[in-house]
Amino acid sequence: MNKQSVPAFSLARQVKNLRPQLLARLEKVLDTQQFIGGGFIEAFEKQLAAYLNVKYVISCNSGTDALWMALHALQTPSNVPQPAPSRMGQQDKIILTTPFSFIASSSEIASHGGLPVFIDIEPETFNINPVLLEQWLQQNAEMIDGNAVHRATKMPIVGLLPVDLFGQCADYDKLSVIVKKWNLWIVEDCAQALGAEYNGKKAGTLGTIGTFSFYPTKNLGAFGDAGCCVTNDPVLAERLLQLRNHGRKTGYDYISLGINSRMDAFQAAILAEKLPHLDGFNESRRAIADRYNQALSQLPFVKVPRTLVGTHVYHQYCILVEDAAGNSYRGQLEQHLANSGIQTRIFYPKSLPEISFLSPHAELTTACPISDRAVNNILALPMWPELEDGEVDYVIECVKSMNFVPVNKSAERVACL
Ligand SMILES: Cc1ncc(COP(=O)(O)O)c(C=O)c1O
Numbered sequence: 001m002n003k004q005s006v007p008a009f010s011l012a013r014q015v016k017n018l019r020p021q022l023l024a025r026l027e028k029v030l031d032t033q034q035f036i037g038g039g040f041i042e043a044f045e046k047q048l049a050a051y052l053n054v055k056y057v058i059s060c061n062s063g064t065d066a067l068w069m070a071l072h073a074l075q076t077p078s079n080v081p082q083p084a085p086s087r088m089g090q091q092d093k094i095i096l097t098t099p100f101s102f103i104a105s106s107s108e109i110a111s112h113g114g115l116p117v118f119i120d121i122e123p124e125t126f127n128i129n130p131v132l133l134e135q136w137l138q139q140n141a142e143m144i145d146g147n148a149v150h151r152a153t154k155m156p157i158v159g160l161l162p163v164d165l166f167g168q169c170a171d172y173d174k175l176s177v178i179v180k181k182w183n184l185w186i187v188e189d190c191a192q193a194l195g196a197e198y199n200g201k202k203a204g205t206l207g208t209i210g211t212f213s214f215y216p217t218k219n220l221g222a223f224g225d226a227g228c229c230v231t232n233d234p235v236l237a238e239r240l241l242q243l244r245n246h247g248r249k250t251g252y253d254y255i256s257l258g259i260n261s262r263m264d265a266f267q268a269a270i271l272a273e274k275l276p277h278l279d280g281f282n283e284s285r286r287a288i289a290d291r292y293n294q295a296l297s298q299l300p301f302v303k304v305p306r307t308l309v310g311t312h313v314y315h316q317y318c319i320l321v322e323d324a325a326g327n328s329y330r331g332q333l334e335q336h337l338a339n340s341g342i343q344t345r346i347f348y349p350k351s352l353p354e355i356s357f358l359s360p361h362a363e364l365t366t367a368c369p370i371s372d373r374a375v376n377n378i379l380a381l382p383m384w385p386e387l388e389d390g391e392v393d394y395v396i397e398c399v400k401s402m403n404f405v406p407v408n409k410s411a412e413r414v415a416c417l
Pocket of ligand 1: 061062063064065102104163189191192212213214225227
């Protein structure tokens with residue numbers, strides 16, 4: 001087997017394949033000089049709305065801004081009940097979320113004055129576990145005047161922020177029953193899942209507001225920062241438009257604090273060119289994942305990801321490298337693949353509850369052992385649509401040729417004493 005170099009991700013082939021069309025799109029922006037707002041933005045918003053079958057797409061500067069805007073849009077006096085003064089200082093409402101994600105899904109909750117309370121994930125999908133969510137609510141919440149309230153602190157529990165991690169939707173049928181019962185909204189962080197489907201609906205349309213990132217490595221990536229919120233609710237759409245524009249209602253009439261978060265026309269032009277290719281890109285990702293799954297699923301120490309709901313779009317292809325007891329063999333495989341010229345990545349090396357400024361009230365944070373195990377054992381193999389068959393075969397062969405050295409934790413501990 002000849003040594004090859006396989007990057008974890010690359011845009012080089014995509015840019016080469018689409019170069020003439022992309023340059024033509026960029027030239028059009030130059031010709032009109034409509035760099036901010038205007039036709040290119042509106043056209044892309046409409047195009048994406050049609051693709052998602054959603055009424056409103058509100059573009060913005062990043063997935064992080066989209067989360068900020070979504071959370072603020074949902075905070076109106078009528079839906080943030082204050083049954084009793086909160087004892088938690090600045091953070092005056094609870095938003096339930098996953099411990100296993102990119103930081104933005106929780107940091108935006110905190111920057112919005114919310115307290116993220118973490119519910120552990122499902123081991124097969126890495127998404128928030130609906131059974132544990134309901135269990136936490138049963139044990140910790142009560143309904144007062146139709147709104148969920150945290151029994152011990154009297155903090156309102158206002159919403160749920162699931163993440164469609166690695167390109168697979170969270171289980172919205174089960175989550176929807178729970179949010180209905182407890183009167184919570186859902187902000188769906190689908191930054192990694194554009195094109196994924198659940199019961200015939202596209203990711204982004206499964207909650208109250210969906211938030212996307214078009215960061216260059218995403219399944220639909222801009223050539224800079226970009227993002228958007230999507231919703232079917234006209235009132236929220238109006239609010240989101242105001243929030244992205246300094247809280248401006250009209251002219252110089254401002255009705256709340258807002259931000260300046262604009263997608264620029266060059267990014268909209270790139271995204272408009274790439275969107276018709278998205279389903280093809282996602283199909284290629286699925287084909288690569290199928291080959292990885294078939295070749296690796298029987299290996300000891302390797303657990304391949306599972307699609308439990310809907311259509312996965314494999315933003316990342318992540319395996320767990322562990323034995324039955326959960327001991328990690330990741331370091332060994334990571335090193336072996338690096339020696340073979342294969343780049344891997346770790347998403348994510350830290351569980352969000354470990355970040356102290358996100359969860360200052362440790363007493364409210366639940367244990368998340370499945371997330372902790374993923375943090376220690378997960379490894380992302382190369383995944384991008386233009387990977388060639390020979391490269392995928394090479395990655396597979398290198399994983400298969402790994403001779404794991406058994407890790408005996410108890411022996412290691414004795415040796416350390
Ligand atoms: C799950 C998730 N949420 C939010 C974001 C933030 O998006 P952006 O980088 O566009 O701000 C990302 C980006 O990596 C993400 O993966």
